[in-house]
Amino acid sequence: MKIDKFLDGLTVGYDIPALPGMREEEIVTPCLAIDLDMLESNLKRMGDYTRTKGIKLRPHGKMHKSADIARLQHEIGNATGLCCQKVSEAEAFVRAGIDDILISNEVRHPVMIDRLARLSAGGARISVCVDELEAVAALDAAAGAHATTITCLVEYDCGGKRCGVISLTGLLDIAKAIGDAPNLSFGGIQAYHGTMQHIIEYEDRRAAALKSIQHANAAVEMLLVNGIRCPTVTGGGTGSYEFEASSRLYTELQCGSYAFMDVDYGRIEEEDGRRTQRFGNALFLLTTVMSTSRPGRAVCDAGLKVQSIDSGLPEIHGRENIAYVSASDEHGILTDPHGQLRVGDRLRLVPGHCDPTCNLHDWYVGTRHGRVETIWPVTARGKAF
Amino acid sequence: MKIDKFLDGLTVGYDIPALPGMREEEIVTPCLAIDLDMLESNLKRMGDYTRTKGIKLRPHGKMHKSADIARLQHEIGNATGLCCQKVSEAEAFVRAGIDDILISNEVRHPVMIDRLARLSAGGARISVCVDELEAVAALDAAAGAHATTITCLVEYDCGGKRCGVISLTGLLDIAKAIGDAPNLSFGGIQAYHGTMQHIIEYEDRRAAALKSIQHANAAVEMLLVNGIRCPTVTGGGTGSYEFEASSRLYTELQCGSYAFMDVDYGRIEEEDGRRTQRFGNALFLLTTVMSTSRPGRAVCDAGLKVQSIDSGLPEIHGRENIAYVSASDEHGILTDPHGQLRVGDRLRLVPGHCDPTCNLHDWYVGTRHGRVETIWPVTARGKAF
Numbered sequence: 001m002k003i004d005k006f007l008d009g010l011t012v013g014y015d016i017p018a019l020p021g022m023r024e025e026e027i028v029t030p031c032l033a034i035d036l037d038m039l040e041s042n043l044k045r046m047g048d049y050t051r052t053k054g055i056k057l058r059p060h061g062k063m064h065k066s067a068d069i070a071r072l073q074h075e076i077g078n079a080t081g082l083c084c085q086k087v088s089e090a091e092a093f094v095r096a097g098i099d100d101i102l103i104s105n106e107v108r109h110p111v112m113i114d115r116l117a118r119l120s121a122g123g124a125r126i127s128v129c130v131d132e133l134e135a136v137a138a139l140d141a142a143a144g145a146h147a148t149t150i151t152c153l154v155e156y157d158c159g160g161k162r163c164g165v166i167s168l169t170g171l172l173d174i175a176k177a178i179g180d181a182p183n184l185s186f187g188g189i190q191a192y193h194g195t196m197q198h199i200i201e202y203e204d205r206r207a208a209a210l211k212s213i214q215h216a217n218a219a220v221e222m223l224l225v226n227g228i229r230c231p232t233v234t235g236g237g238t239g240s241y242e243f244e245a246s247s248r249l250y251t252e253l254q255c256g257s258y259a260f261m262d263v264d265y266g267r268i269e270e271e272d273g274r275r276t277q278r279f280g281n282a283l284f285l286l287t288t289v290m291s292t293s294r295p296g297r298a299v300c301d302a303g304l305k306v307q308s309i310d311s312g313l314p315e316i317h318g319r320e321n322i323a324y325v326s327a328s329d330e331h332g333i334l335t336d337p338h339g340q341l342r343v344g345d346r347l348r349l350v351p352g353h354c355d356p357t358c359n360l361h362d363w364y365v366g367t368r369h370g371r372v373e374t375i376w377p378v379t380a381r382g383k384a385f
Numbered sequence: 386m387k388i389d390k391f392l393d394g395l396t397v398g399y400d401i402p403a404l405p406g407m408r409e410e411e412i413v414t415p416c417l418a419i420d421l422d423m424l425e426s427n428l429k430r431m432g433d434y435t436r437t438k439g440i441k442l443r444p445h446g447k448m449h450k451s452a453d454i455a456r457l458q459h460e461i462g463n464a465t466g467l468c469c470q471k472v473s474e475a476e477a478f479v480r481a482g483i484d485d486i487l488i489s490n491e492v493r494h495p496v497m498i499d500r501l502a503r504l505s506a507g508g509a510r511i512s513v514c515v516d517e518l519e520a521v522a523a524l525d526a527a528a529g530a531h532a533t534t535i536t537c538l539v540e541y542d543c544g545g546k547r548c549g550v551i552s553l554t555g556l557l558d559i560a561k562a563i564g565d566a567p568n569l570s571f572g573g574i575q576a577y578h579g580t581m582q583h584i585i586e587y588e589d590r591r592a593a594a595l596k597s598i599q600h601a602n603a604a605v606e607m608l609l610v611n612g613i614r615c616p617t618v619t620g621g622g623t624g625s626y627e628f629e630a631s632s633r634l635y636t637e638l639q640c641g642s643y644a645f646m647d648v649d650y651g652r653i654e655e656e657d658g659r660r661t662q663r664f665g666n667a668l669f670l671l672t673t674v675m676s677t678s679r680p681g682r683a684v685c686d687a688g689l690k691v692q693s694i695d696s697g698l699p700e701i702h703g704r705e706n707i708a709y710v711s712a713s714d715e716h717g718i719l720t721d722p723h724g725q726l727r728v729g730d731r732l733r734l735v736p737g738h739c740d741p742t743c744n745l746h747d748w749y750v751g752t753r754h755g756r757v758e759t760i761w762p763v764t765a766r767g768k769a770f
Contacts, residue, residue: 012496017770028496028770062714085715105715108675108728109686111397111413131678132728162716163676163684170678194713290493291548293516293555299548304741306769310694310712327695328579329447329740330470330490330769331547343493343517355714356689360744362767382747384690384715385402385413 017286018365022372025346029288030302032361033348034376036368038282039069039259043077045279046241046258051078053245058083058102058234060256063355065089065380066364067096069259081125083254087112088383090119090126096379100125102234104190104254106155106163108135112385117142120150127151127187131165136177136184143183151187152178153232158191158215159208168222175228188232189223191216192254197239198311202269209243217249238279239268262354264311284317285349285357286365287332289341298334298341302349303327308356314349324349402671403750407757410731414673415687417746418733419761421753423667424454424644425461430664431626431643432463438630441465443487443619445641446474448740450765451749452481454644466510468639472497473768475504475511481764485510487619489575489639491540491548493520497770502527505535512536512572516550521562521569528568536572537563538617543600544593545578553607560613573617574608576601577639582624583696587654594628602634623664624653647739649696669702669733670742671750672717674726683719683726687734688712693741699734709734 012019017031027033050057059073060083070093073079081100084090090101106129107113120126120143130136130152143150154174157164165171171189178186196208220230234252236244241258244250257265260283270276287302304327307314314324314332322340326333332349334341351357359381366374397404402416412418435442444458445468455478458464466485469475475486491514492498505511505528515521515537528535539559542549550556556574563571581593605615619637621629626643629635642650645668655661672687689712692699699709699717707725711718717734719726736742743749744766751759 028494030769106675109413109673131676134728157678161679161682162713162718163678165678288494290491291516293542293548293550294546297546301769304693304695304738305744305767308689308693310689328547333547343519353689359690360767382690382745384415384686 016363016375018372018375020372020374024367024370024372027286027365027372029286029346030306031286031363031365032358033284033286033365033367034260035282035284036366036373038280040072040076042259042261042279042282043073046255047076047078050245050253055245055250056080056252058252058254059259060104060254061089061093061380063256063358064259065358065378065383066376067093067098067379068376070098073259083256084380086383086385087116087119088385089380091115092380092383094119094122094124099123101127102153103128104192104234105129106131106135110138113138113142117146117148117150121146121148127153129153129155129163129190130174130178131155131163133170133174133177136174136181140181140183149183149185151185153187153190153234154178155190156216156219158193158212158235160193160195162194168219171219172222172226175223179228186228188230188234188251189216189219190234191219192235192237193240194237197237198264198268199239200267200269202271202273205239205268206243209240213243213247213249220249238265257354260354262311262357263315263350263352266350281317281350283351283354283358285314285351287347287349289334289343289345289347292341292343295339296335296337298336300332300334300347301330302332303330305330306357306360307349307351308353308360310356311353314351317348317350319347401748401760403757403760405757405759409752409755409757412671412750412757414671414731415691416671416748416750417743418669418671418750418752419645420667420669421751421758423665425457427644427646427664427667428458428462431640432461435630435638436463440630440635441637443468443637443639444644445489445639446478446483446765448641448743449644450474450743450763450768451761452478452483452764453761455483458644468641469765471768471770472501472504473770474765476500477765477768479504479507479509484508486512487538488513489577489619490514491516491520495523498523498527502531502533502535506531506533512538514538514540514548514575515559515563516540516548518555518559518562521559521566525566525568534568534570536570538572538575538619539563540575541601541604543576543578543597543620545580547579553604556604557607557611560608564613571613573615573619573636574601574604575619576604577620577622578625579622582622583649583653584624585652585654587656587658590624590653591628594625598628598632598634605634623650642739645739647696647742648700648735648737651735666702666735668736668739668743670699670736672732672734674719674728674730674732677726677728680724681720681722683721685717685719685732686715687717688715690715691742691745692734692736693738693745695741696738699736702733702735704732
């Protein structure tokens with residue numbers, strides 16, 4: 001409860017949704033609540049797995065955006081360092097004491113390249129991805145200007161079709177240029193395939209992962225043939241991590257959503273065809289019923305202002321026969337055919353997609369056994385640069 | 386440029402995306418930019434319309450969430466007061482000097498009812514909606530405890546199927562209870578139909594609006610027959626306002642999106658079957674191309690962290706042959722069949738849905754003739770209580 005000392009003078013309902021010690025029913029909604037038991041269980045489970053497999057875990061901070069959770073991932077979840085997608089996220093985490101950060105993304109804006117170099121010069125271990133040759137000179141110049149060395153990984157497109165160099169010769173050229181740059185250090189490759197994480201059927205997901213790993217392997221081999229060793233091969237997510245961890249190629253996993261889970265990741269299936277139970281729902285959007293004027297329906301206070309529905313609507317946790325069927329800016333429409341709901345009833349929604357939902361909130365309310373135990377700021381909320 | 390004095394010491398790229406005086410190309414992306422000429426034109430246009438029609442305009446603050454824009458709506462756009470959806474939004478606006486606010490929504494949480502009464506006791510003109518009889522006693526008690534009077538409007542469901550009482554007898558009971566409550570004042574009815582705003586075909590939208598107005602008329606008549614006059618009949622949005630304004634029933638419009646517009650509202654048609662040109666796009670999501678490693682495609686820096694895609698993907702403003710085709714958390718995928726795009730190229734996206742997109746940002750960058758003229762905070766960003 002490291003933040004408790006800052007909470008004096010804050011007012012529930014204006015600044016924050018709850019204060020430590022409150023009963024769960026007193027929390028002002030809508031807000032994000034974390035089941036701390038489940039969060040810890042998820043972190044330990046992934047920690048144990050990566051320890052057993054002998055693979056590094058660099059969890060993705062873009063998911064939770066919380067320095068407190070990043071710290072917990074290091075304390076109990078076998079984490080080494082953190083991933084971020086943006087320089088401004090990294091700045092927020094470095095300020096909060098997390099000092100080994102991979103920007104798992106390209107940084108091309110001159111202002112942000114400069115800030116990246118400043119972060120490195122300030123003493124943090126910073127690495128960043130590169131997917132075009134032209135980026136190398138700009139990163140090298142900034143690192144030189146701030147008398148620091150930045151570690152660069154080449155992002156290789158192993159099938160995700162987002163960023164990442166697609167040709168092996170292009171990859172080699174960039175790796176060589178990084179190696180030749182006086183103020184850069186070649187760190188290896190990033191080979192992350194985002195879309196395959198969400199393939200529901202296990203065999204399909206496995207096949208996509210193995211194909212992606214094959215691509216990454218070809219890239220590493222080609223560099224090796226040309227005398228370039230990859231200290232780090234980083235990638236993997238909550239949908240695919242077991243395949244990368246068993247590949248004998250990847251040295252580091254970047255999973256993020258395993259800590260919280262969401263409806264989208266809850267859909268993916270294990271080998272036995274059942275929805276995954278490996279990690280449990282630790283993140284909930286607390287909401288309250290605010291109108292029941294129309295029979296068979298109810299309106300709750302959680303709409304688009306507090307959740308992203310890009311990957312589908314939320315599910316209602318632990319309740320039968322009611323469903324969340326549509327969202328407007330400030331309202332959610334619930335079907336309630338048996339007329340169970342009353343104004344003031346509280347529900348726990350499992351968000352459709354955790355990352356952009358967390359980005360809408362300033363606070364996490366940490367609960368255990370029906371009590372508020374802690375309040376954590378969403379440290380890197382809105383850090384989009 | 387009222388906020389300029391606060392900008393000293395803030396740093397572009399960490400705290401804010403731009404500073405006044407910068408050229409548009411220097412703005413750090415992704416961020417929201419407002420075309421100030423177009424904003425002013427939109428505000429004046431709706432101002433002139435409502436002045437001509439002799440109907441009050443109480444613009445919806447939940448759209449822009451900006452005290453600066455609310456002030457401009459009063460200065461040049463014929464606005465009287467403001468709508469908010471949440472008490473915490475109203476608090477932010479009252480602190481910024483806007484002192485006549487209708488919470489166009491139900492408030493049922495005891496903490497927030499208390500804060501509503503405090504806001505009223507502090508001198509702001511506060512009104513709020515009620516759709517269930519049980520709410521009346523709680524509002525009356527809070528107003529009494531703070532020695533103030535709160536104006537209550539009954540929300541009547543004229544077809545929107547969200548909040549709002551659905552029976553005329555229910556409406557009468559609530560109106561009477563408000564009238565009888567010592568610390569409440571009956572203000573009239575709110576009859577707002579949200580979903581019809583977005584009906585594309587003009588005749589279909591008109592038919593839905595006329596039906597909705599008919600419902601609202603029946604409600605007002607029934608109250609009158611029972612000796613209750615409605616000082617205010619409030620409702621209407623950017624898709625339907627001309628119908629309410631011509632109804633001789635509504636006394637007040639609640640339009641919000643007309644100030645900025647978005648892709649969704651840009652689709653609705655005028656009487657001649659053409660997409661509406663009545664209000665222009667004043668809100669843009671500025672983005673920069675950050676990777677072109679795959680032929681025929683490009684990646685930009687605007688994903689789900691900076692926009693809500695609940696009503697569809699953004700459109701690219703003023704460019705031919707390129708399209709925004711998918712969004713992940715921090716990236717947008719663009720198709721670029723003719724290979725026009727280069728890393729560093731800047732694009733203006735028109736957001737799919739303005740309200741939840743604005744809620745993701747801390748700042749608006751106001752531009753005119755290619756220069757940054759002002760920076761406005763998103764005053765009520767994240768105010769969900």
